[in-house]
Amino acid sequence: MVYDVTARIRSLPWIPVVLLAAAMMTAFAVTLSACQDVEEESFARAYQATHRTQLIGGPGALGEIGDWVIENDEIRVVIQDISFNRGTGLFGGSLIDADVVRQDGEGDPFGGNGRDSFGEAFPAFFLEVIDPxxxxxxxxxxxxxxxxxxxxxxxxxxxxxxxxxxxLRFFNQAMVNAYDVDVGGLLSDPELPDSDGEPLVQFTARYILEPGASHIRLETEMANQHDELLEFPHPDIVSLAPVLGVSLGDLVVPTGSALGFGAMNDLFVPGIGYDIRFGLEDLYATSDLELPAIPGQVTDVLATSSTDGVSYGFASAPDPDNNFVSTLSDHYGDVDPHDMLFLFEAAGYGGAFTHGLPEELEPEETFTAVNYFVVGSGDVASIRDEVYRLHDQETTTVTGRVYDETTGEAAGRHANIFFYEKPGEHCHESFGAEMVNQTFTNRDGYFELQLPPGDYCFRSRDGGSTSGFSEFEVDDETVNLTVNAPSAARVEAMIVDQTGNPVPAKMTVVGEYEPRLNPETDLYDLEPRHYLYDLSVGERWRTSESVDFDPEDDSPRRFIENIEFSSADGRAAVDVEPGDYTVYFSRGSEYDLVSKSISVGPGQIANLNAQLTRQINPDGYLSADYHLHAAGSIDSGLDYNDRVISVAGEGVEVAVATDHNYISDYTPYILRNNLQPFLRSIIGLELTTMEAGHFNAFPLRQDIASPNRGSVAWQNIPPQEIFDNLREMGSVSPEDTIIQVNHPRDSILGYFNQHYVDALTGVADLPVNTAGSGLVDQAFAAALSPNGPAFVETIEEDGETEYLSAFSYDFDAIEIYNGKRMHLLHHFRMPPHDELSQEALDHFAEEGIDELPAEGVILCDDDEVAFPGGLDDWYNFLNYRSPDGEYRRYTATGNSDSHHYGSPSDTEPGFPRNYFYAGHNDPHRLTPQALSEALQNHHNIVTNGPFINMSVDGQPVGSTVSADGDTVTLDLEVQVADWIVGDGSLEYTIVANGERLDADDVGSTIELDDGQWSDSITIDLDDLPDVHHAEGGERDTWFVLEVEGDNNLFPVVQPAAIPPVPFDEALGAIAEPFGFGDTVEGLVPDETTDVYPLAFTNPIWVVDGDDRDEFEPPEPPHRSCEDGAAHRTQLIHDHGDHVHFGEQRLDAQNIPLGHDHHSLIKRDQGELRDVRAIFDHWHLH
Amino acid sequence: MITRLIPILLLLLAITWPASADAHDFDPERQLLVQVFSEHVDIMIMYTEAPGVRSDLFSAKFGVGAPAGNAEAKEFFDNLAGRAFLPRMLDGLEFEVEGEAPRTGEPELRLDEQEGRLMAAAFVRYELDELDDDERRTFIVRTQDRSFIPTRTVVYAGDELQLIDHDSGQPRLAPDDFQLTRNAEHRFSFTR
Known part of the structure; x- marks a missing residue:
């Protein structure tokens, strides 16, 4: 336990310096003697907050008047009252704020004096939660x-x-019998559930705080309030499971907790340390567990650490009869009755299963599970100390001090010490040393924690690298350690522009490493996370310059050691490990790239000066990022100051603040950091639903008095109503509020995915309406698709029930290009045959497909595009009217969706970005209305580097023009900084009505002259291939300019080296043993990629008619997913031997990809005459 | 000890089948396959309903013959529909393994429709104790007088067993066009 002495002293500024020193020495003595000498009266109370001073407050605080406070002399927590969830969860009643008691902490003007950084926690019964x-x-x-x-x-x-x-409503409720589920009814007459029916179970979450405790005792209870026996799972769901492709085996229905620790806290799990991402992934990959066991990390505690002075933990009470892993010890091995299963962490949320439901509950019988929520003082050890007490584990005090190994000086605050259980003779990871604890030093380098008796090792880090192992033993006497931490080096820089003025900029420190041979493959494909850095001890990921290295090449590879930004003062400073580096200075995509070589030893400082020159400045356009996150988002935690500095450092001129369900305003932070000449911010919001899509809205008003600053409810609200509510929050007017659909094809987070928007027609419809006529298909659709008022409009008329999709087309923009998610741009197409994996080739053979689909054909799975992409969706909307007959022109945007900066698992702000037409070049002059007008008029260009533009007779992108006779002349322009092109090249493509025009006809080469290029192309609309228009229809055509390059943008833009963990994949970890989750390697989009230049404009609409000025949507023939070979229309233009893919308009081929691959029941194959075999082959088609 | 085996399949009804008062209007067809192993007995019954109202109603209710979402889904639905159809398939039949107590698992059922005729197949495996070298295993099929359906039957050995004449104990070939008779008991013996 580390006392924050500084905070105490700060509150008493009138103490003379001499007395101050004496007070500090006394305080340390108190610290090292562990327990308090003075008895303080302990208490505990719970009440409903009636004024703001009763709230906790802090960077993550969501508590509001009316919420419930539970507190004692040690900790305070807030339970949200019954209302829509103010975080990213669904219901009230969850634990939303928590902190240690701070007598003299800094006050929060919005209530409380704490430093809450917690997200949210609530109990879960399988995947059922409490609706209070x-x-x-x-x-x-x-x-x-x-x-x-x-x-x-x-x-x-x-x-x-x-x-x-x-x-999962149907399935979930049947698992826990929350409601009376009519399985038979579903089978005989599938209907979408429109209500939950009669509740059979009463759920209770009981939060108990004892005087003097640093934990909340969480009792979660299920009571059978039905008059009959309840079985878990429902026996009918066991029978139904095969229909859903699920094999349940001897399933024990697990319960536990959803834990949103929040991105401001680093999650630590014993055994895998801080490497949650790959620690769990490695477990999933190697797990051979079968039901009823589920893959995950078995642990006795989950804990976080943070340098902000508060940490959080979760543990379970011993329960030999019901503990989930303990009752399945045959599967999990040597476990304790207080262990739990940690399943996943994604988007700021984690999940742990602690108990298993009994097989049945009698009427009025109750099942209770007991867990603990612990609040600590900032490190893992403070959590562990409390959990050891709860588990009655004998411990001994371990204390010590950390010194810099070069200078011998004592370390300051927040040096890290990591503790491992020594597995045998040696302290080394290769011998199975398992990390079990972590602690921070106080401001004088001292630390103290509790450990059970045993043999241990420790490592340390204080800004530099992490030390090697040192051994020690813990018996029944206090242990005192002397720890030497490796020294860091430092790089400091002053960055100015061509006028000599300091500028916000980015400093990237790049090193080189020798790739290591992988002993399993004998190739240089061993991931550097295994030897270049150690994620388990919280070291940062060092991104390599490419994800496509030749595995046979042992040449040195570059990596990013660290990144820092300078603010308006031009000063940047960052710690690095001692070594040789190249330091790069950049300022986004309009400035050049400057580099300097350095060599720094332990404790040394490299001082550099750099001057950046602006190479392009698109006249009349401002660069903007419409999708940015910071501390207001549970999965960000980035300080607002750092957010605005990083945005300015990347040269972005307009930043739209869009936190999840939280309305932020960057303006105060821009002013505080003197960034107003460089950056203008717009207030916005990302309204984040759980499974119905994410929507940005801006410009908005901010309600400063509201805990989430005015964000609104989304639970069970249909999209049109959400859009209407968002428009009402507009700061200009409802009509001037931009609604942007974010990442529309991003798994369960994508609006188009979740509302089943057809990827070849753009039409949304419900699975129950599009499912086959068979009962099986109908049951599937009714039981497993999203439901409720957010998705379905139910119409009852004359005894007939009709289901309509609640999808709304009433939005303004589509975020086509999100971060580095290149795989979400296009509908996934057949890769080159020579790049197919053996698994992919085997898959085709197993499916009986003799002739491989042509390269570039869109792949379908059954009757749907297998992996749809937003760009192709956008083309559909541009080509066809919506079902209501209206022709909607959505503005395409591209945004970073940045949650951090310089993080390899995230995106740099401004990559990609937008250039919108403002009519001037001064961000300070921009008004929210001007931004809104630009987007409503589609004057927007998307890019991650080159500035491109297109016009017709001076009319800009977004315009509607008339053809000159049957021809139109496109005036093209490119401006680009030299580092973006590098030694490579740029090429352009003209897209007409969704089809790429042949480069032989319209050209493709961009020859830059000092970073500039322009050209004019005349196109005869009558000569366009017939795939561009409806047969016999008007020849109106919209055009989009695309530019691509072949130069890796490293180091300014890091490769996407770590695929994100979407929420549904995290859930898929639970579903894996049920038979879900299989994919075919080589036939799924690759989510890791180097980043190359890419830009595209919004359209110019060309009317081909002398007597019309209204654009007629071209409505070219649709494609459809069909069996066998690609289905073409009759309208393919003959190119002889070569048929450019662009000419094959959305060719689509149905290749069963096993998305919903279900475990086939294994059968013994005997001789054909065996009765078994005869039955197996009976009437097979 | 003689253990009568009441087809356990009857206990798995999910949906009752309408009274078969009009069964005599149809000419159903039934086949019985029995394969006897040293550690289990496999039984398969194939049944074909004549075209008409009964076939049509049943097929429509359970979507027989309609495309299923996947193999497992079809299997489940066939099981569900088959359980309603089983009484008719098994009507008048009893099975016994003399002196033994077979253990049975879940039956497997399939339905199909061809040219207006509802067709069903049921498979069940009864687990048995391993047969010793000097032992004999006798499988008995009994038919009842009521609701008799002519049944073409094949009973034969699996793995290393061989069919023997029940009286003489001598090896014999399995008859391939044996018809069960009404209200009769038919015995088939096997040994190693």
């Missing part, structure tokens, strides 16, 4: 539980079952 109906304070004495102090504060959240994800 009442919250009450209970007298602890009435619980009549000898394990609970009668002076405890007790708060109960009581309610019925609620859905985390509606598409």
């Amino acid at each position: 109906e009442e919250i009450v304070i209970v007298d602890a004495a009435d619980l009549d539980n000898p394990d609970i102090d009668d002076d405890s504060a007790v708060l109960e959240v009581r309610g019925r079952g609620g859905e985390f994800v509606t598409m």
Whole structure:
């Protein structure tokens, strides 16, 4: 436990310096003696907050008046009242704020004086959560539980079952019997669930805080309030499971907790340390567990660490009869009855299963699970100390001090010490040393924690590299350690522009490493995370310059050691490991790239000066990023100051603040950092639903008094109503509020995916309407698709029920290009045959497909495009009217969706970015209305580097023009900084009505002259191939300019080296043993990629008619997914031997890709005359 | 000890089948395949309903013959529909393994429709104790007088067993066009 002495001293500024020193020395003595000498009166209480001073406050605080506070002399937590969830969850009643008691902490003007950085936590019964109906304070004495102090504060959240994800409603409710599920009805007459029916189970979450405790005792309870026996899972769902492609085996229905620790906290899991991403992934990959076991990390505690002075943890109470992993010890091995299964972490949320439901509950019988939520003082050790006490584990005090190994000086605050259980003779990871704890030093380099007796090793880090292992032993006497941490080196720089003025910019420190041979493959394909850096101890990922290295090439490879930004003062400084580096200075895509070589030893500082020259400045256009996150988002945690500095450092001129369900305003931070000459911000929001899409809205008003600054509810609200509500929040007017659909094809987070927008027609319809006529298909559609008012409009008429999709077309923009997610741009197409993996080739053979689909053909799975992309979706909308007959012109945008800066798993702000027409070049002059007008008029260009433009007779991108006779002349322009092109080249493509025009006809070469290029191309609309238009229809054509390059943008833009973990893949980890989750390697889009220049414009619409000025959508023939060979229309233009892919308009071929690959029931294949074999072959088609 | 085996399949009904008062209007067809192994007995019954109202109603109700989402889904639905159809398939039949107590698992069922005729197949495996070298295993099929359906039957050995004449104990060939008779008991013996 580390005392924050500084905070205490700061609150008493009138103490003279001499007394100050004495006070500090006394405080340290108190610290090292562990326990308090003065008895403080302990208490515990729960109440409903009636004024803001009762709230906790802090960078992650969401508590509001009306919420429930539980506190004692050590910690404070807030439980949200019954209302729409203010975070990213669904319901009230969840734990939303938590902190240690701070007597003298800095006050939060919005309530409380704490430093809450917690996201959210709530109990989960399988995937069912509590939809609260009442919250009450209970007298602890009435619980009549000898394990609970009668002076405890007790708060109960009581309610019925609620859905985390509606598409699993049917399945989930049947697993936990939350409601009376009519399985037979589903089979005989599939209907979409429009209500939850009669609740069979009462759920209760009981939060108990004892006086003096640093933990909340979480009791989660299920009570059978039905008059019949309830079985778990419902026996009918066991029978139904095969229909859903699921094999349940001897399933034990697990329960546990959803834990949103938040991105401001680093999650630590014993055994895998901080490397959650790959620690779990490696587990999933190597797990051979079968149901009822589920893959995950078995652990006794989850804990976070943070240099902000608060940490959070989760543990389970011993329960030999119901502990999930303990009752399945045959599968999990040597486990304790308080262990739990940590399943996943994605988008700021993690999940842990702690208990298994009993097989049945009698009427009025209750099942109770007990867990603990712990609040610590900033490190993992403070959590561990409390958990050891809860688990009655004997421990010994371990204390010590950290020194810099070069200078011998004591370390300061927040040096890291990591502790491992020594596995045998040696302390080395290769011998199986398992990390079990972590602690920070206080401001004088001291640390203290508790460890059970045993043999241990430790490592340390204080800004530099992480040390090697040192051994020690813990018995029953206090251990005192002397720790030497490797020294860091430092790079400091002053960055100015061509006028000599300081500028915000980016400094990237790049090193080189020798690739290592992989002993398993004998190739140089061993991932550097295994030897260049150690994620388990929280070292940062060092991105290599490419994800496509030749595995036979042992040449040195470059990597990014660290990144830092300068603010308006031009100063940047960053710690690095001692070594030789090349330091790059950049300022986004309009400035040049400058580099300097350095060599720094331990404790040394390299001082550099750099001058950046602006190479392009598109006249009348401002660069903008419409999708940015910071501390207001549970999965970001980035300080707002760092956010605006990084945006300015990347040369972005307009930043739209779009936190998840939280309205942020960057303006105060821009002013605070003197960035106003460089950067203008717009207030916005990313309204984030769980499974119905993400929507940006801007410009908005911010409600400073609201805990989430005015964000609104989204739960169970149909899209049109969401759009209407967002427009009402507009700061200019509802009509001037831009609604942008974000990443529309991003798994369960994509609006188009979740509403089943057909990827070849652009029409949204419900699975129950498009499913086959068979009962099986109908049952699938009814049971497994998203449902509820957010997705379905139910119409009852004359005894007939009709289901309509609630999809709304009433938005303004589509974020086509999101971050580095290149795989979400286009519908996935057949790769080159020579690049196919053996697994892919085997898959075709197994499916009986003798002739491989042609390269470039869109791949379908059954009757749907296998992996749709937003760009192709946008082309559909541009080509066809919506089902209501209206022709909608959506503006294409491209945004970073940046949650951090310089993080290899995230995107740099401004890559990609937009150039919108403002009429001037001064971001300071921009008004929100001007931005809105530019987007509504489609004057927007998307790029991650080159500035490109297109016009017709001076009319800009976004215009509607008339052809000159049957021809149109496109005036093209490119401006680009030299580092973006490098030694490579740029090429352009003209897209007409979704089809790429042949380069032989319209050209493709861009010959730059000092970074500039322009050309004019005349196109005869009548000569366009017939795939561009409806047969016999008008020849109106929209044109888009695309530019691509072949130069890797490293180091300014890091490759996408770490594929993101989408939420549905995280859920897929749970679904894997049920038979879901299989994909065919080589036939799925690759989510890792180097980043190359890419830009595209919004359209210019050309009317081919003398007597018309209204553009007629061209409505070219649709493609469809069909069996066998690619289905072409009759309109393919003959190019002889070579048929450019662009001429094959959306050729699509149905290749069963096994998306919903189900475990086939294994059968023994005997001789053909065996009765078994005869039955197997009976009437097979 | 003689253990009568009441087809356990009857206990798995999910949906009752309408009274078969009009069954005599049809000419159903039934085949019985039995394969006897040293550690289990496999039984397969194939049944074909004549075209008409009964076939049509059943097929429509359970979507027989309609495309299924996947193999497992079809299997499940066939099981569900088959359970309703089983009483008719098994009507008048009893099975016994003399002196033994077979253990059975879930039956497997399939349905199909061809040219207006509803067709069904049921498969069940009964687990048995391993047959010793000097032991004999006798499989008995009994037919009842009521609701008799002519049934073409094939009973033969699996793995290393061989069919023997029940009286003489001598090896014999399995008859391939054996018809069960009404209200009769038919015995088939096997040994190593």
